[in-house]
Amino acid sequence: MTNEATKSARKSALKPADRRAGARAPASSKPKPASNRAERAAERRGAIIAAAMDEFIARGFAATRLDDIAKRAGVAKGTIYLHFKDKESMFEELIRTAIVPLVTRLWATPPQPGASVRDMVEGFAKTFIEEVAATRRGDLVRLIVAEGPRFPEVADFYYREVVSRGLAGMRALIELGIARGEIQHKNLARFPQIMVAPALIAVIWQSLFSRHAPLDALEMFRVHLDLIFGERRTA
Protein backbone atom coordinates (compact mmCIF):
# COMPACT_ATOMS: atom_id res chain seq x y z
CA MET A 1 0.00 0.00 0.00
CA THR A 2 0.94 3.59 -0.31
CA ASN A 3 1.21 3.91 3.35
CA GLU A 4 3.58 1.07 3.54
CA ALA A 5 5.79 2.53 0.87
CA THR A 6 6.00 5.90 2.48
CA LYS A 7 6.73 4.47 5.82
CA SER A 8 9.56 2.26 4.83
CA ALA A 9 10.91 4.84 2.46
CA ARG A 10 12.18 6.99 5.24
CA LYS A 11 14.27 4.66 7.26
CA SER A 12 14.43 1.90 4.75
CA ALA A 13 17.89 2.51 3.48
CA LEU A 14 19.39 0.39 6.16
CA LYS A 15 19.86 -3.16 7.11
CA PRO A 16 17.26 -5.78 6.73
CA ALA A 17 16.27 -4.94 10.21
CA ASP A 18 12.78 -4.31 9.09
CA ARG A 19 11.36 -7.66 9.79
CA ARG A 20 10.76 -5.83 12.97
CA ALA A 21 7.27 -7.11 12.91
CA GLY A 22 8.68 -10.57 12.68
CA ALA A 23 11.27 -9.93 15.29
CA ARG A 24 8.69 -9.38 17.91
CA ALA A 25 6.86 -12.38 16.59
CA PRO A 26 8.54 -15.16 18.52
CA ALA A 27 6.96 -13.74 21.57
CA SER A 28 3.61 -13.65 19.91
CA SER A 29 3.27 -17.39 20.15
CA LYS A 30 3.22 -17.07 23.88
CA PRO A 31 0.07 -18.26 25.54
CA LYS A 32 -0.04 -15.22 27.70
CA PRO A 33 -2.89 -12.89 26.83
CA ALA A 34 -2.17 -10.32 29.50
CA SER A 35 -4.96 -8.21 28.23
CA ASN A 36 -4.85 -5.00 30.16
CA ARG A 37 -2.22 -2.51 29.22
CA ALA A 38 -1.46 -1.39 32.72
CA GLU A 39 -1.23 -4.99 33.80
CA ARG A 40 1.41 -5.77 31.27
CA ALA A 41 3.36 -2.70 32.24
CA ALA A 42 3.30 -3.73 35.86
CA GLU A 43 4.38 -7.23 34.91
CA ARG A 44 7.29 -5.86 32.96
CA ARG A 45 8.30 -3.59 35.75
CA GLY A 46 8.27 -6.55 38.05
CA ALA A 47 10.35 -8.58 35.63
CA ILE A 48 12.88 -5.77 35.40
CA ILE A 49 13.11 -5.49 39.16
CA ALA A 50 13.60 -9.20 39.61
CA ALA A 51 16.19 -9.37 36.87
CA ALA A 52 18.05 -6.34 38.17
CA MET A 53 18.05 -7.82 41.64
CA ASP A 54 19.70 -10.99 40.41
CA GLU A 55 22.26 -9.16 38.36
CA PHE A 56 23.19 -6.64 41.02
CA ILE A 57 23.53 -9.35 43.60
CA ALA A 58 25.66 -11.45 41.32
CA ARG A 59 27.93 -8.71 40.00
CA GLY A 60 27.61 -5.66 42.22
CA PHE A 61 26.53 -2.25 41.03
CA ALA A 62 29.39 -1.17 38.81
CA ALA A 63 29.89 -4.47 36.98
CA THR A 64 26.24 -4.99 36.16
CA ARG A 65 25.24 -4.24 32.59
CA LEU A 66 21.81 -2.88 31.80
CA ASP A 67 21.86 -4.96 28.63
CA ASP A 68 22.03 -8.07 30.76
CA ILE A 69 19.20 -6.93 32.97
CA ALA A 70 17.10 -6.22 29.90
CA LYS A 71 17.90 -9.58 28.39
CA ARG A 72 17.10 -11.41 31.59
CA ALA A 73 13.84 -9.52 31.97
CA GLY A 74 12.92 -10.26 28.37
CA VAL A 75 12.69 -6.58 27.58
CA ALA A 76 14.51 -4.06 25.44
CA LYS A 77 16.98 -1.81 27.11
CA GLY A 78 14.95 1.28 26.38
CA THR A 79 12.07 -0.14 28.34
CA ILE A 80 14.09 0.04 31.50
CA TYR A 81 14.28 3.78 31.08
CA LEU A 82 10.53 4.03 30.95
CA HIS A 83 10.48 2.81 34.52
CA PHE A 84 13.70 4.16 36.02
CA LYS A 85 15.61 7.38 35.61
CA ASP A 86 19.03 5.82 35.37
CA LYS A 87 21.13 2.95 36.63
CA GLU A 88 21.89 4.55 39.94
CA SER A 89 18.36 5.47 40.90
CA MET A 90 17.24 2.07 39.71
CA PHE A 91 19.65 0.51 42.15
CA GLU A 92 18.52 2.68 45.01
CA GLU A 93 14.85 2.19 44.33
CA LEU A 94 15.46 -1.51 44.00
CA ILE A 95 17.01 -1.80 47.41
CA ARG A 96 14.22 0.23 48.92
CA THR A 97 11.44 -1.81 47.37
CA ALA A 98 13.16 -5.03 48.39
CA ILE A 99 13.78 -4.05 51.98
CA VAL A 100 10.30 -2.97 52.91
CA PRO A 101 8.63 -6.37 52.48
CA LEU A 102 11.63 -7.96 54.11
CA VAL A 103 11.25 -5.91 57.24
CA THR A 104 7.51 -6.33 57.18
CA ARG A 105 7.89 -10.07 57.04
CA LEU A 106 10.33 -10.11 59.92
CA TRP A 107 8.19 -7.96 62.17
CA ALA A 108 5.17 -10.07 61.38
CA THR A 109 6.23 -12.50 64.08
CA PRO A 110 3.20 -13.41 66.19
CA PRO A 111 3.68 -11.77 69.58
CA GLN A 112 2.30 -14.51 71.74
CA PRO A 113 1.65 -13.07 75.17
CA GLY A 114 2.56 -16.24 77.00
CA ALA A 115 5.90 -16.71 75.32
CA SER A 116 9.16 -16.12 77.12
CA VAL A 117 11.51 -13.47 75.80
CA ARG A 118 13.86 -16.21 74.78
CA ASP A 119 11.16 -17.85 72.73
CA MET A 120 10.37 -14.58 71.06
CA VAL A 121 13.96 -13.91 70.16
CA GLU A 122 14.46 -17.46 69.03
CA GLY A 123 11.37 -17.35 66.86
CA PHE A 124 12.56 -14.12 65.40
CA ALA A 125 15.96 -15.56 64.67
CA LYS A 126 14.44 -18.66 63.16
CA THR A 127 12.41 -16.56 60.78
CA PHE A 128 15.41 -14.46 59.92
CA ILE A 129 17.67 -17.39 59.27
CA GLU A 130 15.14 -19.30 57.25
CA GLU A 131 13.82 -16.37 55.29
CA VAL A 132 16.93 -14.29 54.88
CA ALA A 133 20.21 -15.98 55.67
CA ALA A 134 19.37 -19.13 53.78
CA THR A 135 17.92 -17.37 50.73
CA ARG A 136 18.73 -14.85 48.07
CA ARG A 137 17.58 -12.13 50.43
CA GLY A 138 20.72 -12.70 52.42
CA ASP A 139 22.74 -11.63 49.44
CA LEU A 140 20.77 -8.43 49.50
CA VAL A 141 22.14 -7.71 52.93
CA ARG A 142 25.61 -8.46 51.70
CA LEU A 143 25.01 -6.19 48.72
CA ILE A 144 24.13 -3.35 51.05
CA VAL A 145 27.26 -3.94 53.08
CA ALA A 146 29.24 -3.98 49.87
CA GLU A 147 27.78 -0.92 48.19
CA GLY A 148 26.64 1.05 51.20
CA PRO A 149 29.69 3.27 51.47
CA ARG A 150 29.29 4.27 47.83
CA PHE A 151 25.56 4.90 48.15
CA PRO A 152 25.08 6.98 51.25
CA GLU A 153 21.37 7.24 50.56
CA VAL A 154 21.08 3.49 50.60
CA ALA A 155 23.04 3.30 53.81
CA ASP A 156 20.88 6.04 55.34
CA PHE A 157 17.72 4.30 54.31
CA TYR A 158 18.94 0.98 55.61
CA TYR A 159 19.99 2.46 58.90
CA ARG A 160 16.71 4.30 59.34
CA GLU A 161 14.36 1.55 58.25
CA VAL A 162 16.12 -1.58 59.39
CA VAL A 163 19.02 -1.07 61.73
CA SER A 164 17.73 1.57 64.08
CA ARG A 165 14.25 0.08 64.28
CA GLY A 166 15.58 -3.42 64.63
CA LEU A 167 17.94 -2.44 67.40
CA ALA A 168 15.27 -0.43 69.19
CA GLY A 169 12.94 -3.40 69.09
CA MET A 170 15.64 -5.71 70.27
CA ARG A 171 16.54 -3.38 73.09
CA ALA A 172 12.92 -3.31 74.23
CA LEU A 173 12.89 -7.07 74.19
CA ILE A 174 16.09 -7.24 76.19
CA GLU A 175 14.73 -4.83 78.76
CA LEU A 176 11.64 -6.94 79.03
CA GLY A 177 13.84 -9.97 79.57
CA ILE A 178 15.74 -8.13 82.29
CA ALA A 179 12.54 -7.00 83.97
CA ARG A 180 11.22 -10.53 83.92
CA GLY A 181 14.44 -11.89 85.29
CA GLU A 182 15.17 -13.97 82.23
CA ILE A 183 18.29 -12.00 81.44
CA GLN A 184 20.92 -11.33 84.09
CA HIS A 185 23.25 -9.11 82.13
CA LYS A 186 21.84 -5.62 82.39
CA ASN A 187 24.53 -4.21 80.15
CA LEU A 188 23.20 -6.17 77.23
CA ALA A 189 20.53 -3.53 76.73
CA ARG A 190 23.28 -1.06 75.91
CA PHE A 191 24.41 -3.18 72.96
CA PRO A 192 21.51 -4.91 71.29
CA GLN A 193 23.94 -5.54 68.43
CA ILE A 194 25.31 -8.42 70.45
CA MET A 195 21.99 -10.21 70.36
CA VAL A 196 21.88 -9.92 66.60
CA ALA A 197 25.52 -10.46 65.77
CA PRO A 198 25.43 -14.22 65.07
CA ALA A 199 22.58 -13.70 62.63
CA LEU A 200 24.65 -11.32 60.59
CA ILE A 201 27.60 -13.65 60.79
CA ALA A 202 25.37 -16.36 59.38
CA VAL A 203 24.38 -14.24 56.41
CA ILE A 204 27.96 -13.44 55.54
CA TRP A 205 29.07 -17.00 56.12
CA GLN A 206 26.47 -18.38 53.74
CA SER A 207 27.59 -16.04 50.99
CA LEU A 208 31.30 -16.53 51.37
CA PHE A 209 32.17 -19.76 53.10
CA SER A 210 29.29 -22.18 52.97
CA ARG A 211 31.11 -24.19 50.33
CA HIS A 212 34.19 -24.39 52.51
CA ALA A 213 32.35 -25.38 55.64
CA PRO A 214 28.60 -25.43 56.06
CA LEU A 215 27.25 -23.62 59.08
CA ASP A 216 24.18 -24.60 61.05
CA ALA A 217 23.09 -21.06 61.67
CA LEU A 218 20.08 -21.86 63.77
CA GLU A 219 22.00 -24.16 66.06
CA MET A 220 24.68 -21.53 66.42
CA PHE A 221 22.06 -18.99 67.36
CA ARG A 222 20.63 -21.31 69.99
CA VAL A 223 24.03 -21.71 71.57
CA HIS A 224 24.35 -17.97 71.53
CA LEU A 225 21.00 -17.65 73.30
CA ASP A 226 22.22 -20.10 75.90
CA LEU A 227 24.93 -17.61 76.75
CA ILE A 228 22.39 -14.90 77.28
CA PHE A 229 19.48 -16.74 78.87
CA GLY A 230 21.37 -19.58 80.49
CA GLU A 231 21.51 -23.20 79.40
CA ARG A 232 18.16 -24.79 78.67
CA ARG A 233 18.36 -27.15 75.79
CA THR A 234 19.18 -30.79 76.13
CA ALA A 235 20.16 -31.57 72.58
Place this chain on the structure above:
Amino acid sequence: MTNEATKSARKSALKPADRRAGARAPASSKPKPASNRAERAAERRGAIIAAAMDEFIARGFAATRLDDIAKRAGVAKGTIYLHFKDKESMFEELIRTAIVPLVTRLWATPPQPGASVRDMVEGFAKTFIEEVAATRRGDLVRLIVAEGPRFPEVADFYYREVVSRGLAGMRALIELGIARGEIQHKNLARFPQIMVAPALIAVIWQSLFSRHAPLDALEMFRVHLDLIFGERRTA
Protein backbone atom coordinates in the same frame (compact mmCIF):
# COMPACT_ATOMS: atom_id res chain seq x y z
CA MET B 1 25.72 -14.64 25.94
CA THR B 2 27.88 -13.48 23.10
CA ASN B 3 29.15 -10.88 25.40
CA GLU B 4 30.06 -13.33 28.03
CA ALA B 5 31.83 -15.60 25.61
CA THR B 6 33.74 -12.79 24.01
CA LYS B 7 34.82 -11.49 27.33
CA SER B 8 36.22 -14.66 28.71
CA ALA B 9 37.69 -15.51 25.37
CA ARG B 10 39.58 -12.30 25.37
CA LYS B 11 40.80 -12.97 28.82
CA SER B 12 42.15 -16.43 28.22
CA ALA B 13 43.41 -15.82 24.73
CA LEU B 14 45.74 -13.11 25.87
CA LYS B 15 48.85 -12.26 24.03
CA PRO B 16 52.05 -13.80 25.28
CA ALA B 17 52.99 -10.58 26.96
CA ASP B 18 52.50 -12.07 30.35
CA ARG B 19 55.87 -13.15 31.53
CA ARG B 20 56.02 -9.63 32.79
CA ALA B 21 54.81 -10.49 36.22
CA GLY B 22 57.06 -13.50 36.47
CA ALA B 23 60.08 -11.56 35.42
CA ARG B 24 60.08 -9.83 38.73
CA ALA B 25 60.45 -12.92 40.81
CA PRO B 26 64.02 -14.03 40.11
CA ALA B 27 65.37 -10.86 41.64
CA SER B 28 64.55 -11.94 45.14
CA SER B 29 66.86 -14.92 45.50
CA LYS B 30 69.75 -13.39 43.63
CA PRO B 31 72.84 -12.06 45.36
CA LYS B 32 72.15 -8.81 43.67
CA PRO B 33 73.46 -5.69 45.42
CA ALA B 34 70.62 -3.58 46.65
CA SER B 35 71.20 -1.14 43.89
CA ASN B 36 69.56 2.20 43.65
CA ARG B 37 67.54 0.76 40.81
CA ALA B 38 66.07 -2.18 42.65
CA GLU B 39 65.31 0.02 45.59
CA ARG B 40 63.39 2.43 43.49
CA ALA B 41 61.51 -0.42 41.84
CA ALA B 42 60.47 -1.75 45.23
CA GLU B 43 59.47 1.71 46.33
CA ARG B 44 57.32 2.15 43.27
CA ARG B 45 55.74 -1.22 43.74
CA GLY B 46 54.91 -0.29 47.30
CA ALA B 47 53.43 3.01 46.20
CA ILE B 48 51.29 1.23 43.63
CA ILE B 49 50.06 -1.25 46.20
CA ALA B 50 49.19 1.44 48.68
CA ALA B 51 47.42 3.53 46.08
CA ALA B 52 45.54 0.55 44.71
CA MET B 53 44.48 -0.37 48.21
CA ASP B 54 42.97 3.02 48.80
CA GLU B 55 41.20 3.09 45.48
CA PHE B 56 39.81 -0.42 45.69
CA ILE B 57 38.56 0.20 49.20
CA ALA B 58 36.95 3.46 48.19
CA ARG B 59 35.35 2.30 44.97
CA GLY B 60 35.31 -1.48 44.83
CA PHE B 61 36.97 -3.55 42.15
CA ALA B 62 34.91 -2.76 39.07
CA ALA B 63 34.63 0.98 39.56
CA THR B 64 38.31 1.52 40.27
CA ARG B 65 40.31 3.04 37.41
CA LEU B 66 43.91 2.13 36.86
CA ASP B 67 44.56 5.68 35.78
CA ASP B 68 43.56 6.83 39.24
CA ILE B 69 45.78 4.28 40.90
CA ALA B 70 48.67 5.39 38.73
CA LYS B 71 48.07 9.04 39.46
CA ARG B 72 47.81 8.45 43.18
CA ALA B 73 50.97 6.36 43.16
CA GLY B 74 52.78 9.04 41.19
CA VAL B 75 53.49 6.64 38.38
CA ALA B 76 52.51 6.18 34.75
CA LYS B 77 49.88 3.62 33.98
CA GLY B 78 52.28 1.44 32.03
CA THR B 79 54.43 1.07 35.11
CA ILE B 80 51.66 -0.79 36.84
CA TYR B 81 51.90 -3.44 34.17
CA LEU B 82 55.58 -3.91 34.93
CA HIS B 83 54.55 -5.20 38.33
CA PHE B 84 51.16 -6.83 37.76
CA LYS B 85 49.70 -8.92 34.99
CA ASP B 86 46.34 -7.21 34.91
CA LYS B 87 43.77 -5.50 37.07
CA GLU B 88 42.29 -8.70 38.36
CA SER B 89 45.50 -10.38 39.45
CA MET B 90 46.62 -7.10 40.92
CA PHE B 91 43.53 -7.09 43.08
CA GLU B 92 44.04 -10.64 44.21
CA GLU B 93 47.71 -10.21 44.93
CA LEU B 94 46.90 -7.02 46.78
CA ILE B 95 44.51 -8.71 49.13
CA ARG B 96 46.98 -11.46 49.75
CA THR B 97 49.87 -9.17 50.52
CA ALA B 98 47.69 -7.07 52.77
CA ILE B 99 46.26 -9.94 54.74
CA VAL B 100 49.45 -11.68 55.69
CA PRO B 101 50.87 -8.86 57.82
CA LEU B 102 47.44 -8.30 59.25
CA VAL B 103 47.18 -11.86 60.48
CA THR B 104 50.76 -11.80 61.66
CA ARG B 105 50.11 -8.72 63.69
CA LEU B 106 47.03 -10.18 65.27
CA TRP B 107 48.70 -13.42 66.25
CA ALA B 108 51.63 -11.54 67.67
CA THR B 109 49.69 -11.07 70.89
CA PRO B 110 51.99 -11.77 73.83
CA PRO B 111 50.89 -15.13 75.27
CA GLN B 112 51.39 -14.35 78.91
CA PRO B 113 51.37 -17.62 80.82
CA GLY B 114 49.65 -16.20 83.83
CA ALA B 115 46.80 -14.58 81.95
CA SER B 116 43.26 -15.89 82.13
CA VAL B 117 41.56 -16.99 78.96
CA ARG B 118 39.30 -14.01 79.23
CA ASP B 119 42.29 -11.70 79.37
CA MET B 120 43.76 -13.35 76.34
CA VAL B 121 40.59 -13.03 74.34
CA GLU B 122 40.09 -9.49 75.50
CA GLY B 123 43.63 -8.54 74.60
CA PHE B 124 43.14 -10.11 71.23
CA ALA B 125 39.92 -8.22 70.67
CA LYS B 126 41.50 -5.00 71.82
CA THR B 127 44.25 -5.40 69.28
CA PHE B 128 41.75 -6.28 66.59
CA ILE B 129 39.47 -3.36 67.29
CA GLU B 130 42.28 -0.85 67.57
CA GLU B 131 44.32 -2.12 64.66
CA VAL B 132 41.59 -3.25 62.31
CA ALA B 133 38.09 -2.09 63.09
CA ALA B 134 39.11 1.48 63.77
CA THR B 135 41.44 1.79 60.79
CA ARG B 136 41.57 1.47 57.05
CA ARG B 137 42.28 -2.23 57.47
CA GLY B 138 38.72 -2.72 58.52
CA ASP B 139 37.62 -1.59 55.12
CA LEU B 140 39.78 -4.32 53.73
CA VAL B 141 37.63 -6.85 55.53
CA ARG B 142 34.54 -5.20 54.15
CA LEU B 143 36.09 -5.24 50.71
CA ILE B 144 36.57 -8.98 50.96
CA VAL B 145 33.00 -9.45 52.05
CA ALA B 146 31.91 -7.30 49.15
CA GLU B 147 34.01 -8.83 46.39
CA GLY B 148 34.50 -12.32 47.76
CA PRO B 149 31.70 -13.95 45.81
CA ARG B 150 33.11 -12.58 42.56
CA PHE B 151 36.67 -13.61 43.40
CA PRO B 152 36.52 -17.18 44.59
CA GLU B 153 40.29 -17.30 44.87
CA VAL B 154 40.23 -14.40 47.25
CA ALA B 155 37.49 -16.02 49.28
CA ASP B 156 39.42 -19.29 49.33
CA PHE B 157 42.58 -17.57 50.42
CA TYR B 158 40.79 -15.62 53.09
CA TYR B 159 39.06 -18.69 54.41
CA ARG B 160 42.27 -20.69 54.47
CA GLU B 161 44.57 -18.06 55.91
CA VAL B 162 42.30 -16.11 58.19
CA VAL B 163 38.97 -17.68 58.93
CA SER B 164 39.86 -21.31 59.43
CA ARG B 165 43.02 -20.52 61.36
CA GLY B 166 41.35 -17.86 63.40
CA LEU B 167 38.47 -20.09 64.31
CA ALA B 168 40.75 -23.00 65.13
CA GLY B 169 42.78 -20.79 67.42
CA MET B 170 39.67 -19.42 69.03
CA ARG B 171 38.30 -22.90 69.51
CA ALA B 172 41.50 -23.97 71.25
CA LEU B 173 41.22 -20.96 73.52
CA ILE B 174 37.60 -21.77 74.30
CA GLU B 175 38.48 -25.34 75.13
CA LEU B 176 41.20 -24.10 77.39
CA GLY B 177 38.66 -21.87 79.06
CA ILE B 178 36.31 -24.78 79.52
CA ALA B 179 39.09 -26.96 80.93
CA ARG B 180 40.04 -24.25 83.37
CA GLY B 181 36.47 -23.74 84.39
CA GLU B 182 36.36 -20.16 83.15
CA ILE B 183 33.72 -20.98 80.58
CA GLN B 184 30.59 -22.88 81.49
CA HIS B 185 29.02 -23.26 78.10
CA LYS B 186 30.63 -26.31 76.53
CA ASN B 187 28.73 -25.83 73.30
CA LEU B 188 30.57 -22.62 72.64
CA ALA B 189 33.50 -24.64 71.34
CA ARG B 190 31.29 -25.84 68.51
CA PHE B 191 30.76 -22.30 67.29
CA PRO B 192 33.83 -20.16 67.81
CA GLN B 193 32.16 -17.73 65.42
CA ILE B 194 30.08 -16.55 68.34
CA MET B 195 33.14 -15.38 70.20
CA VAL B 196 34.23 -13.34 67.22
CA ALA B 197 30.88 -12.08 65.98
CA PRO B 198 30.81 -8.70 67.75
CA ALA B 199 34.22 -7.89 66.34
CA LEU B 200 32.96 -8.37 62.82
CA ILE B 201 29.86 -6.37 63.62
CA ALA B 202 32.12 -3.58 64.78
CA VAL B 203 34.02 -3.56 61.51
CA ILE B 204 30.88 -3.34 59.45
CA TRP B 205 29.35 -0.77 61.74
CA GLN B 206 32.34 1.52 61.45
CA SER B 207 32.15 1.42 57.68
CA LEU B 208 28.44 1.93 57.31
CA PHE B 209 26.88 3.51 60.34
CA SER B 210 29.47 5.24 62.45
CA ARG B 211 28.21 8.59 61.21
CA HIS B 212 24.66 7.69 62.19
CA ALA B 213 25.54 6.40 65.61
CA PRO B 214 29.05 5.89 66.93
CA LEU B 215 29.75 2.51 68.46
CA ASP B 216 32.14 1.85 71.32
CA ALA B 217 33.33 -1.43 69.92
CA LEU B 218 35.63 -2.33 72.77
CA GLU B 219 32.99 -1.72 75.38
CA MET B 220 30.54 -3.80 73.38
CA PHE B 221 33.06 -6.59 73.22
CA ARG B 222 33.57 -6.48 76.97
CA VAL B 223 29.85 -6.81 77.55
CA HIS B 224 29.88 -9.74 75.17
CA LEU B 225 32.70 -11.34 77.16
CA ASP B 226 30.65 -10.88 80.31
CA LEU B 227 28.04 -13.12 78.75
CA ILE B 228 30.60 -15.82 78.15
CA PHE B 229 32.81 -15.59 81.20
CA GLY B 230 30.34 -14.16 83.64
CA GLU B 231 30.11 -10.63 84.98
CA ARG B 232 33.33 -9.21 86.29
CA ARG B 233 33.52 -5.55 85.59
CA THR B 234 32.11 -2.91 87.83
CA ALA B 235 31.60 -0.12 85.33
Place this chain on the structure above:
DNA sequence: CATTTATGACTGACTGGTCAGTCATTGTCA
Protein backbone atom coordinates in the same frame (compact mmCIF):
# COMPACT_ATOMS: atom_id res chain seq x y z
C1' DC C 1 -20.80 -2.86 15.17
C1' DA C 2 -17.09 -1.68 11.81
C1' DT C 3 -13.70 1.53 10.73
C1' DT C 4 -10.59 5.15 11.48
C1' DT C 5 -7.61 7.79 14.39
C1' DA C 6 -4.89 8.62 18.59
C1' DT C 7 -2.02 6.99 22.17
C1' DG C 8 2.00 5.64 24.36
C1' DA C 9 4.45 1.35 25.47
C1' DC C 10 8.10 -0.74 23.41
C1' DT C 11 12.11 -1.43 20.56
C1' DG C 12 17.12 -1.62 19.40
C1' DA C 13 20.55 0.73 16.51
C1' DC C 14 23.32 4.38 17.57
C1' DT C 15 26.30 7.91 20.06
C1' DG C 16 29.58 9.71 23.02
C1' DG C 17 32.46 8.80 26.50
C1' DT C 18 35.25 5.70 29.38
C1' DC C 19 38.85 2.65 30.44
C1' DA C 20 41.93 -1.74 30.37
C1' DG C 21 45.73 -2.91 28.24
C1' DT C 22 49.68 -1.98 24.56
C1' DC C 23 53.94 -0.39 22.72
C1' DA C 24 57.03 2.91 20.42
C1' DT C 25 59.68 6.25 22.47
C1' DT C 26 62.29 8.39 26.06
C1' DG C 27 64.91 8.39 30.26
C1' DT C 28 68.24 6.37 33.62
C1' DC C 29 71.53 3.61 35.87
C1' DA C 30 75.69 0.48 36.01
Place this chain on the structure above:
DNA sequence: TGACAATGACTGACCAGTCAGTCATAAATG
Protein backbone atom coordinates in the same frame (compact mmCIF):
# COMPACT_ATOMS: atom_id res chain seq x y z
C1' DT D 1 77.02 2.76 25.87
C1' DG D 2 74.03 -1.05 26.45
C1' DA D 3 70.30 -2.80 29.02
C1' DC D 4 66.51 -2.08 31.31
C1' DA D 5 62.88 0.92 33.49
C1' DA D 6 59.36 4.19 32.73
C1' DT D 7 56.23 6.79 30.12
C1' DG D 8 51.74 8.24 28.23
C1' DA D 9 49.48 8.54 23.76
C1' DC D 10 46.89 5.32 21.53
C1' DT D 11 43.57 1.44 20.41
C1' DG D 12 39.65 -1.17 20.57
C1' DA D 13 36.14 -2.97 23.33
C1' DC D 14 32.51 -1.85 26.05
C1' DC D 15 28.44 0.25 27.86
C1' DA D 16 24.99 3.87 29.80
C1' DG D 17 21.75 6.42 27.95
C1' DT D 18 18.96 8.27 23.66
C1' DC D 19 15.45 8.63 20.27
C1' DA D 20 13.26 7.89 15.78
C1' DG D 21 10.30 4.61 14.51
C1' DT D 22 6.79 0.65 15.23
C1' DC D 23 2.59 -1.41 16.53
C1' DA D 24 -0.96 -3.22 19.70
C1' DT D 25 -4.60 -1.33 21.89
C1' DA D 26 -7.94 2.10 23.18
C1' DA D 27 -10.94 5.91 21.91
C1' DA D 28 -13.66 8.19 18.67
C1' DT D 29 -16.55 8.21 14.85
C1' DG D 30 -20.23 6.94 11.49
